[in-house]
Every structure is written in structure tokens, then in C-alpha cells.
Amino acid sequence: MRAVEFHEYGGPEVLKVVRAEIPEPGPGQVTVDTAHAGVNFADLKARADGYRVASLPHRPGLEVSGRIRAVGEGVEGLRPGQEVVALLDGGGYAQVAVADAATVFPLPEGLDLRTAAALPTVLPTAHALLHEVGRLRAGESVLVHGAAGGIGTVAGQLARAAGAGAVYGVVSSPAKAGHARDHGYDAVFTAASFPVGVRRATGGRGVDLVLDPVGGDTLRTGLDVLADFGRLVSFGNASGAPPWHVGQPELAARGHSVAAFSVLALARSAPEALRRLAERAFRTVTDGTVRLPVTAEFPLSDAAGAHRLMGSRTSTGKLLLRTAD
Ligand SMILES: NC(=O)c1ccc[n+]([C@@H]2O[C@H](COP(=O)([O-])OP(=O)(O)OC[C@H]3O[C@@H](n4cnc5c(N)ncnc54)[C@H](OP(=O)(O)O)[C@@H]3O)[C@@H](O)[C@H]2O)c1
Structure with a gap:
């Protein structure tokens, strides 16, 4: 079979078929004949900086859709061909x-393999981020960094709903x-303008919930724009x-809370909780x-193209690799 790996850290060119x-x-495992693989920002971090890489060579990819090829010992409820x-x-x-097997899910009803990947x-x-950790209540205001990306596109719609x-x-x-704006956001600021923009939009009150995948100064400024009793969830x-x-x-001065979330860490530490959440x-x-x-799809052989697009910071929505052909 074909796969994409990197043998050294670096730019998209280190991805080799x-x-x-x-x-x-x-x-407790299954193998999957994959149809599509999702591209995540974490894959770029793995390739460039070794994020979550135990050893080289490394084969990235945190999500796939496809058909079960084989089922390992002790696996129940999943069958070849599913x-x-x-x-x-x-x-x-x-x-x-x-x-x-704990993190394998039947194809959600009404979805095709491409959409589901x-x-x-x-x-x-x-x-x-919004519910189990961020505890969003109706009427509250939310600020999401990376609003046009994969997580951001979904978070805007979930917050609105x-x-x-x-x-x-x-x-x-x-x-x-x-x-x-097409995916749930009322107003969108640039990284440089968001502190002023949020204060102006909220009449100086600040927001109730900030979702922060950026860290560093952005996280610190996010705390500054929290309303009294506001929460910030760090997720990257x-x-x-x-x-x-x-x-x-x-945190004590205005009753602020900071929480954190990692879907991969949850999958390891509490797979049943991850399952119910998913x-x-x-x-x-x-x-x-x-x-x-899905705003762009690349063949597996051009995984580097997908990394270049996401790394250029011009991508929106979700990027996929087509793995089957
Ligand atoms: N904790 C978890 O469980 C979890 C799970 C999935 C993803 N994440 C995190 O969520 C974020 C989005 O992931 P995704 O896979 O959906 O990717 P994505 O949003 O589709 O694309 C990458 C995002 O990163 C932002 N970005 C890139 N370089 C940046 C930098 N130097 N500083 C600030 N922002 C930068 C881009 O936004 P702009 O160019 O508009 O700033 C873009 O939205 C990532 O940080 C990822 O690590 C966390």
C-alpha cells in the first residue's frame, strides 16, 4: 500500500510517498481501507516541530473514513466491510x-465517506470547547480564534445553535x-484589532467565553477581554x-476561569467519554x-500541497486527502 511519511522535520517537502x-x-484494534483522511493543523506541527511524534520516520494523520478491512482480537460491534x-x-x-476500536464510529446516518472524513x-x-468544557449558556457571548478554520467553522455554528x-x-x-460570517459569526476581527473590536462590540463589558488555540500573547489578551465571571478554554x-x-x-479578581481540552488526550484517558461526546x-x-x-481535496501523493495551503493561512473550512486511488 501507499502511505505518506516524513523522515526529518521541515517544510511540506519532507512529506514522502x-x-x-x-x-x-x-x-482491540481494526484496520481500515481508507477513502479519505482529514488534514489537521496538528499534522503541520508534527511535520515542522515534532509535535506528538515519538520517533522518525513518522506517518501523520489523525482521522480517516473508509471500510473496515480486518478486526482484531476482542473487538465487538464492528465487522469487515462496514x-x-x-x-x-x-x-x-x-x-x-x-x-x-474505541475510537471507530459507524458512518453517521445520511453522510458519505468524503463528508464524514x-x-x-x-x-x-x-x-x-463550547459545551462540556466551556459550559456556554443561551444569551452569552463567545469569541473564537481561528474562526474560518476547521474548528472555527464548526464552533461558530454550534454557538449560534x-x-x-x-x-x-x-x-x-x-x-x-x-x-x-457565513458560519455563525456576527462580527469578525483581525488578530491585531480584536481587543479593541470586542470592547467596542460589547460596550466595554467583554465576552463570556473565549476559545483559544493560539496561546502566548493571544491567550493573555483573551483574558483581558473576558467579562466578569468569564471563561477561557485553551485548546492549542x-x-x-x-x-x-x-x-x-x-483570575480571582474578576472570577475568571481557565480550562483546557485535548480530544486526543481524552481518547487515551477516557475513551468512553470521548465516544459519548463524539x-x-x-x-x-x-x-x-x-x-x-470541504474546501480543498488533494490526492495522497500531494499531501504536501495540502500542508502548503493550510500553512499559508489562507485556507478555510476543512482540507482532505483522497487516499483510495
Ligand atoms: N485541543 C484539541 O483537541 C484540538 C483538536 C483539533 C484542533 N486543535 C487546534 O485547533 C486549531 C485549529 O485546528 P484545525 O486543524 O481546525 O486547523 P485550521 O483552523 O483549519 O487551520 C489552521 C488554523 O491555525 C491558525 N494559525 C495558523 N498559524 C497560526 C499562528 N502562527 N498563530 C495563530 N494562529 C495560527 C489559522 O488561523 P488564522 O490564519 O486565521 O489565524 C487557522 O485557522 C489548531 O491550533 C489546532 O492545534 C485542537
């Missing part, structure tokens, strides 16, 4: 991927603002800034509440 042995599932989507610990950029990381994550009083987004360039460090520790005194989240797509447009 390789011929590899077809893997066999271990106990159409599924899977959240993976890596290895999705391949014609056959290995998945823990976009869901396993983004949908549960965006749902958890939850009855948020106002949904604000932040993007790196005005060209992406229209995409965000796109800026690559050193971790910044928030102290009790600065089922709730997928329902928002099957019932039409949320759509996640």
Missing part, C-alpha cells in the same frame, strides 16, 4: 490505517471574514509561544445544525 506493508490489527470514521493516534495518511477531530473538539447572544471571530486576514498553541501559566490572583457531536451534522465544507 512510501510503499509500506499492509498492517494487521492488534487486540463503513466507518475513525479518530487515530497517527497513521491516517495511508491506504490502510490502524485504529483502536472531516468530522472525527473537529466535531467532538468544537462541541466540547446554542442561542449565544453574540458570536465573535478572529482571523488573520480580512479575506477569511466572509467565510466565518499555534503561536508556538512558551506555555504561559495563569496565576490564582489574576456521538452527541456527530448528531449536530446529521440533524443539519452544522455543516463543515
Whole structure:
């Protein structure tokens, strides 16, 4: 089979197509003949900086859709030939991927394999950020960084569906603002203008919930624009800034909370909780509440093209690799 790996860290050019042995599932695992693989920002971080890479060579890819090829010992409720989507610990950029059965889901009703490949990381994550972790209540205001990307496109729609009083987004360039406005956002600011924009839009009150995948100064400024009793959920460090520790005194003054979320960490530590979360989240797509447009699709052999596009910070929605042909 064909797969994409990197043997050294670097730019998109380090992604190489390789011929590899077809893997066999271990106990509690299945193998999937993949149709599509989702591209995630974490894949770019893995390739460039070694994020979550245990050793080289490394095969990226955190989510796939496809048909179950083989079922390992002890796996129940999944059968060869079944159409599924899977959240993976890596290895999705391949014609056959290995998945823990705990994070393999039957293809959600009414979806095709292409649409469904976009869901396993983004949908549960965006749902958890707003609901299970962010505890959004109707009428509250939300600010989402990376509003036009995969997570941002879903978070805007979920916040709107939850009855948020106002949904604000932040993007790196005005060209992406229209995409965000089409997906639930009332107003979209650029990274430079968001502190002033939020204060003006909220009459100086600030927002109730900030979703922050950037870290560093952006996280610090996000705390500054929180309303009294506001919450900030940290879910990434796109800026690559050193971790910044928030102290009790600065949170206590206005009753602020900071929480964090990682869908991959949850999959490892509490797979049953992840499963229930994913089922709730997928329902928002099957019932039409949320759509996640696939804005570009690349053949597996051009995974580098997908990384170039996402790395250029011009992409919107979700990027996919076509792995089957
Ligand atoms: N914690 C979790 O469980 C979890 C799960 C999935 C994703 N994430 C995180 O969520 C974010 C979005 O992931 P995605 O896969 O859906 O990607 P994406 O949003 O489709 O594309 C990458 C995003 O990163 C932003 N970005 C790129 N370089 C940046 C930088 N140097 N500083 C600030 N922002 C930068 C871009 O927004 P602008 O160019 O508009 O700023 C863009 O929205 C990523 O940070 C990712 O690590 C976390």
C-alpha cells in the first residue's frame, strides 16, 4: 500500500510517498481501507516541530473514513466491510490505517465517506470547547480564534445553535471574514484589532467565553477581554509561544476561569467519554445544525500541497486527502 511519511522535520517537502506493508490489527484494534483522511493543523506541527511524534520516520494523520478491512482480537460491534470514521493516534495518511476500536464510529446516518472524513477531530473538539468544557449558556457571548478554520467553522455554528447572544471571530486576514460570517459569526476581527473590536462590540463589558488555540500573547489578551465571571478554554498553541501559566490572583479578581481540552488526550484517558461526546457531536451534522465544507481535496501523493495551503493561512473550512486511488 501507499502511505505518506516524513523522515526529518521541515517544510511540506519532507512529506514522502512510501510503499509500506499492509498492517494487521492488534487486540482491540481494526484496520481500515481508507477513502479519505482529514488534514489537521496538528499534522503541520508534527511535520515542522515534532509535535506528538515519538520517533522518525513518522506517518501523520489523525482521522480517516473508509471500510473496515480486518478486526482484531476482542473487538465487538464492528465487522469487515462496514463503513466507518475513525479518530487515530497517527497513521491516517495511508491506504490502510490502524485504529483502536474505541475510537471507530459507524458512518453517521445520511453522510458519505468524503463528508464524514472531516468530522472525527473537529466535531467532538468544537462541541466540547463550547459545551462540556466551556459550559456556554443561551444569551452569552463567545469569541473564537481561528474562526474560518476547521474548528472555527464548526464552533461558530454550534454557538449560534446554542442561542449565544453574540458570536465573535478572529482571523488573520480580512479575506477569511466572509467565510466565518457565513458560519455563525456576527462580527469578525483581525488578530491585531480584536481587543479593541470586542470592547467596542460589547460596550466595554467583554465576552463570556473565549476559545483559544493560539496561546502566548493571544491567550493573555483573551483574558483581558473576558467579562466578569468569564471563561477561557485553551485548546492549542499555534503561536508556538512558551506555555504561559495563569496565576490564582489574576483570575480571582474578576472570577475568571481557565480550562483546557485535548480530544486526543481524552481518547487515551477516557475513551468512553470521548465516544459519548463524539456521538452527541456527530448528531449536530446529521440533524443539519452544522455543516463543515470541504474546501480543498488533494490526492495522497500531494499531501504536501495540502500542508502548503493550510500553512499559508489562507485556507478555510476543512482540507482532505483522497487516499483510495
Ligand atoms: N485541543 C484539541 O483537541 C484540538 C483538536 C483539533 C484542533 N486543535 C487546534 O485547533 C486549531 C485549529 O485546528 P484545525 O486543524 O481546525 O486547523 P485550521 O483552523 O483549519 O487551520 C489552521 C488554523 O491555525 C491558525 N494559525 C495558523 N498559524 C497560526 C499562528 N502562527 N498563530 C495563530 N494562529 C495560527 C489559522 O488561523 P488564522 O490564519 O486565521 O489565524 C487557522 O485557522 C489548531 O491550533 C489546532 O492545534 C485542537
